[in-house]
Amino acid sequence: MANSFFSSPRVYFGNGALTALNTLNDRKVAIVTDAFMVSSGKAAALCAHMPRATVSVYGDVRPDPDIDILKEGAAHFKAFRPDVIIALGGGSSLDAAKGIKVTLEEHYQQHRIELIAIPTTSGSGSEVTSYAIISDPQNGRKYPLVSQALVPDIAILDPQLVLSVPRHIAVDTGMDVLTHAIEALVSTGANDFSDALAEKAIALVWRYLPQVYSNEQDICARTHMHNASCMAGMAFNSAGLGLVHGMAHALGGMLHIPHGKINAMLLPLLIEFNSEQASAQTTERYVKLGKILGIEQGSAPQIIAQTVAKIRALNQHFGIPATLKALGTDSAMFEPLRQPLVHATLADGCTASNPRQPTEQDIDRLLTQIAG
Structure with missing residues (x-):
């Protein structure tokens, strides 16, 4: 086709x-x-x-x-x-x-x-x-x-x-850009055109989002982030997204968590999940991601592990928690939603273009991990 x-x-x-x-x-x-x-x-x-x-x-x-x-x-x-x-x-x-x-x-x-x-x-x-x-x-x-x-x-x-967007919102939305670009890069719909935009968007976010965090009035960094957001949008509009967004729509909707923040929290977890049973092509794309982030040495599993560690470190630098528990979500509120969250994630249109198709058990396990 x-x-x-x-x-x-x-x-x-x-x-x-x-x-x-x-x-x-x-x-x-x-x-x-x-x-x-x-x-x-x-x-x-x-x-x-x-x-x-x-x-x-x-x-x-x-x-x-x-x-x-x-x-x-x-x-x-x-x-x-x-x-x-x-x-x-x-x-x-x-x-x-x-x-x-x-x-x-x-x-x-x-x-x-x-x-x-x-x-x-x-x-x-x-x-x-x-x-x-x-x-x-x-x-x-x-x-x-x-x-x-x-x-x-x-x-x-x-x-x-x-320029007037506060630091914490700029960080959340910036991590949304990074997630858009990474999911487009490994999506089942990825192509040469979407790859070019996704790869450039990742490189721009990785370089300039920390600069926006350091200095909210840095017009150069803000300009590059604004352009990166647009490029990542073009990339995923062509290629599709993945399970990070499938879960983020469910969790964000039911627990009222800002979209960019929950994306950032889920991103390293889902790279690990997708890498567990990855095709050669998906593995190659995650290795390419690692190289964009500056990781040059190591086997494919080592580069992917370092990539996940770098993204977790970036989240930590920005003050984005790793789990819902650390975010302050009440487990008594979360647990009754577990099954609806599983069903909503599997029904989400973004999940369909994830490089690894999850089962109900997979989603349940991922929810346990993100809950903390």
């Missing part, structure tokens, strides 16, 4: 990237964002780049958007009938905007809406992917939606927008 690699969206990056909004003058523009982006003036600042546009703002996106947010946002814009939706914010705002866009297009039928994504965190890569994560709070679940209709037309990566 033939593979494909997308050439959309058009990506504007670097200082001054927001000037790309100049083309929106005389159009009806809907901005989807959160309350902080409104109160901080960032949403209003976009208007300076399109002074003749007619603008309407929906600023009530909350973390982990659910179906109610999509309905509420779509209702807000129905009478406005926008030509363009600008998604401004972190992954939650971008995912909400995608859902609002397709909801409105279903309502309008023949009226296509252009989608412009402007991320203000370096993490989800949602600005270039066909993915949107929508939550089901009643059942404590997160569902990855996948459709070409969700791919933005334009992505704008302006590093000035991420």
Whole structure:
């Protein structure tokens, strides 16, 4: 079967990237964002780049958007009938905007809406992917939606927008980028195009995320992390993800753990799991990962073990705990969720492209390990 690699969206990056909004003058523009982006003036600042546009703002996106947010946002814009939706914010705002866009297009039928994504965190890569994560709070679940209709037309990566992101959030989202890139590298859907982007993203994160941690105002490091996030998004949009994300969606949804943090906690554990019964190709890819991280000497098992140790050391440096117990999760709350967590992980779309297909017993064992 033939593979494909997308050439959309058009990506504007670097200082001054927001000037790309100049083309929106005389159009009806809907901005989807959160309350902080409104109160901080960032949403209003976009208007300076399109002074003749007619603008309407929906600023009530909350973390982990659910179906109610999509309905509420779509209702807000129905009478406005926008030509363009600008998604401004972190992954939650971008995912909400995608859902609002397709909801409105279903309502309008023949009226296509252009989608412009402007991320203000370096993490989800949602600005270039066909993915949107929508939550089901009643059942404590997160569902990855996948459709070409969700791919933005334009992505704008302006590093000035991420300078205000606090250190702890920059670290969590940065580890999400690393996880995206590593999972894309070893995914069953990996290909030459996704490899090129995944490998570069890993190298950029490994070099520049510690610099962001050391100095939140390092614009050079922030720029490279913002670009890495986008590259990792392109990589996994083409190749798929894996069991880290399958488990992270389940654990994050049911235990309310930030997505990047639970990814970081699971990543070394899942590299070990995938390496236990790895094909020659998967082993070769993990060795390549180790070499990107600067490990040159040793057999394949030794390089993979050193890779896992390096990632655990990075987590420790950033203050990311190794287990749910160390995170402060109550075991009395965790244990009743064990079976639902197993089922949710196996049903997650990301698990399907993991290089090693897990059984229920495998997931149960991994849950015991991450619980601590």
